[in-house]
Amino acid sequence: MINVSMVKKKIGWELFLIALLLLEVVVFGFANPRFLRPQVLFGSINDFISICVISLFVTMVIITGGMDIQAGSIVGLSSIIVGVMWKQAGMNIWVACVFAVLGGMLCGLLSGFFIAYAKVQPMVVTLGGSFLYSGLAISITRIAKVELYKGISGFPESFIQFSNIRFFGIFPSQILIFIIMILIAFIILHCTKFGRYIYLCGINQNAAEYSGINTRFIIMLTYALSGIGAAIAGIILTSYLGTAKADFGKELTMPIVTAVVLGGTAITGGKGSIVGTALSSLVIGLMRFGLSMAGMKTQYLDIPVGIILIIAVGLRGLNELGLLSRFSLKSLRKNS
Amino acid sequence: MQSIDFKKIIKQRGVSSLFFVIILFLLVGLINPDFLQVSNLLLTLNASVVFALLSIGISFVLFTGEIDVSIGAVLGFSAAVSATLIRDGKPWAFAFLVAVFIGVVCGLINGCGLMFFNIPSIIITLGTNSIVRGLVYVYTGGRWVENLPMEYKALSQVTFCGITLFYWIALIIMLAGTFFLHTPAGRNFFAIGDNIDGATLIGIPVKKTKISAFVLSSVFASVAGLMYVSRIGFVTPVAGNGYEMKAIAACVLGGISLSGGVGNLVGAVLGSIIMASVGRILVFMKFSSDYDGTITGLLLIIIVVVDALLQQHTIEKTRRLRLLAKTAQGSAQNSKNSESDKKDGE
Numbered sequence: 001m002i003n004v005s006m007v008k009k010k011i012g013w014e015l016f017l018i019a020l021l022l023l024e025v026v027v028f029g030f031a032n033p034r035f036l037r038p039q040v041l042f043g044s045i046n047d048f049i050s051i052c053v054i055s056l057f058v059t060m061v062i063i064t065g066g067m068d069i070q071a072g073s074i075v076g077l078s079s080i081i082v083g084v085m086w087k088q089a090g091m092n093i094w095v096a097c098v099f100a101v102l103g104g105m106l107c108g109l110l111s112g113f114f115i116a117y118a119k120v121q122p123m124v125v126t127l128g129g130s131f132l133y134s135g136l137a138i139s140i141t142r143i144a145k146v147e148l149y150k151g152i153s154g155f156p157e158s159f160i161q162f163s164n165i166r167f168f169g170i171f172p173s174q175i176l177i178f179i180i181m182i183l184i185a186f187i188i189l190h191c192t193k194f195g196r197y198i199y200l201c202g203i204n205q206n207a208a209e210y211s212g213i214n215t216r217f218i219i220m221l222t223y224a225l226s227g228i229g230a231a232i233a234g235i236i237l238t239s240y241l242g243t244a245k246a247d248f249g250k251e252l253t254m255p256i257v258t259a260v261v262l263g264g265t266a267i268t269g270g271k272g273s274i275v276g277t278a279l280s281s282l283v284i285g286l287m288r289f290g291l292s293m294a295g296m297k298t299q300y301l302d303i304p305v306g307i308i309l310i311i312a313v314g315l316r317g318l319n320e321l322g323l324l325s326r327f328s329l330k331s332l333r334k335n336s
Numbered sequence: 337m338q339s340i341d342f343k344k345i346i347k348q349r350g351v352s353s354l355f356f357v358i359i360l361f362l363l364v365g366l367i368n369p370d371f372l373q374v375s376n377l378l379l380t381l382n383a384s385v386v387f388a389l390l391s392i393g394i395s396f397v398l399f400t401g402e403i404d405v406s407i408g409a410v411l412g413f414s415a416a417v418s419a420t421l422i423r424d425g426k427p428w429a430f431a432f433l434v435a436v437f438i439g440v441v442c443g444l445i446n447g448c449g450l451m452f453f454n455i456p457s458i459i460i461t462l463g464t465n466s467i468v469r470g471l472v473y474v475y476t477g478g479r480w481v482e483n484l485p486m487e488y489k490a491l492s493q494v495t496f497c498g499i500t501l502f503y504w505i506a507l508i509i510m511l512a513g514t515f516f517l518h519t520p521a522g523r524n525f526f527a528i529g530d531n532i533d534g535a536t537l538i539g540i541p542v543k544k545t546k547i548s549a550f551v552l553s554s555v556f557a558s559v560a561g562l563m564y565v566s567r568i569g570f571v572t573p574v575a576g577n578g579y580e581m582k583a584i585a586a587c588v589l590g591g592i593s594l595s596g597g598v599g600n601l602v603g604a605v606l607g608s609i610i611m612a613s614v615g616r617i618l619v620f621m622k623f624s625s626d627y628d629g630t631i632t633g634l635l636l637i638i639i640v641v642v643d644a645l646l647q648q649h650t651i652e653k654t655r656r657l658r659l660l661a662k663t664a665q666g667s668a669q670n671s672k673n674s675e676s677d678k679k680d681g682e
């Protein structure tokens with residue numbers, strides 16, 4: 001019974017997100033019919049693919065009860081690694097991409113190591129990490145004697161094409177990338193033992209530890225995964241814009257956390273799903289895109305996103321309180 | 337004997353960060369003696385006033401075990417509004433009151449969202465951060481606020497004994513806050529951060545205390561905004577962007593634990609001096625200040641990891657002592673250990 005109701009509740013939230021998504025399409029379609037053109041609608045993902053990809057993996061970190069505010073700075077770092085490896089070190093562009101992913105993974109592993117094995121609060125380590133990795137990105141730019149504001153450009157055509165191609169002239173390849181990332185993240189979190197362990201770490205780390213799970217290692221790996229996700233986002237961004245710059249992803253921290261939380265992940269850990277995060281990142285991205293198409297200035301876009309975040313989480317908090325009180329009443333009746 | 341002294345120093349978190357500041361400055365002084373000139377040290381100190389106020393404010397929130405990432409936007413908003421008022425010739429006191437009002441409202445929104453709607457503090461403050469930052473753009477129309485009267489800008493240059501008026505104010509606030517934290521009402525902040533269930537059970541007003549912590553944090557942020565206007569002389573729409581993270585980092589450097597219940601305001605101010613002086617130190621060591629972020633991040637991670645390892649060590653040690661005390665075999669050592677414990681306690 002409990003299982004069924006839990007599933008219902010979970011699907012309920014995701015249905016709500018889908019409804020929100022459809023509502024957005026309808027409302028913005030009315031406000032500006034150009035929004036409904038398939039090329040524009042599907043092309044909009046180019047604007048927020050980084051948020052989508054990174055938040056999928058940050059979901060796992062937050063499910064373990066952790067927090068990751070360094071992912072944004074890894075985006076810039078991986079972008080500059082691609083640029084420097086390709087231009088200064090003269091590597092093949094795809095080899096450079098592998099190095100960038102490795103770099104992102106190492107950054108994640110380092111922070112994850114301190115969080116899992118030295119038991120420092122995740123917020124503090126990733127705060128330090130966000131300073132450190134964005135600082136490293138700037139340092140690499142300087143050491144490679146690249147101008148900070150120009151960045152590195154002039155990448156080979158195949159690399160640029162990889163994120164600018166459109167299938168059937170409508171679907172940008174980034175949609176395909178996003179779907180592949182969703183599948184990977186979904187399989188990791190929902191179809192493997194490792195995924196179940198991630199949930200268990202978030203629900204009760206001690207219990208997980210006592211049942212023979214290497215919780216520290218699992219927690220460290222989730223940070224490595226989020227680092228990899230950030231690096232991939234950095235590569236996509238570099239390819240799409242044709243430039244490698246150190247300050248990519250600087251403003252991404254808040255949208256990522258917003259997307260994860262709006263997707264139904266509990267900030268205290270133990271609850272959340274990949275589908276929810278994927279949907280909510282689309283909701284946020286489409287809202288920003290639609291509002292700016294409807295004539296709102298880019299700088300104002302944070303206001304509606306912030307309001308929606310607070311209302312959604314507030315409603316859910318009230319709902320949980322209500323459920324809790326009903327549950328306790330029932331148990332009281334049973335006892336008497 | 338020496339080892340005991342060392343332990344005591346580590347236990348006093350403010351003191352350890354003071355030693356860190358002194359060692360850091362001495363090391364830089366070894367490389368470039370110019371850094372240790374009094375005028376330069378005072379300049380470094382005075383430049384950290386905005387961060388000092390932000391760190392003092394956010395400390396109250398951190399003591400209760402919550403977090404506030406909206407102070408950067410609150411600083412920006414209060415700076416923009418008060419700068420516009422001062423530019424338009426309104427009395428400064430009015431601008432000050434408006435700034436404080438903004439702080440109180442933002443703090444109340446954060447605190448009430450947390451306590452009455454059960455929204456985790458990181459989320460509600462994240463939300464207010466983006467909303468208030470958006471309001472800055474709406475209010476200023478995306479333009480800079482410039483052409484402030486010279487008299488107001490000159491206010492930041494007023495000095496007593498080499499320390500600016502603003503820094504004296506920050507110091508007085510720090511002393512008053514430290515005094516307040518030693519009163520019963522002030523101890524409540526630590527009690528809630530240390531053990532919220534216990535605090536509720538012994539009748540500490542948790543809601544009131546947490547809401548007032550958020551109000552204090554936002555009010556100090558908006559007062560810091562006033563000082564920011566006077567120091568910088570103009571306000572951009574992105575003023576104060578990212579300051580919340582730097583203030584949190586300053587508090588952590590000063591020995592305040594993000595899980596709550598530990599730390600003091602002196603540490604927060606010392607941390608803000610470290611945070612604000614990293615860029616300056618780099619220049620004196622003939623590095624580019626572009627390495628600012630790298631050094632700050634390294635410092636933060638190293639200090640926090642060392643601190644966590646030391647704490648674990650002491651926890652393990654006390655646990656072992658307790659276990660020894662319980663076992664019959666350990667009874668011989670037990671008496672010795674408890675004696676040395678008492679010495680430690682004294």
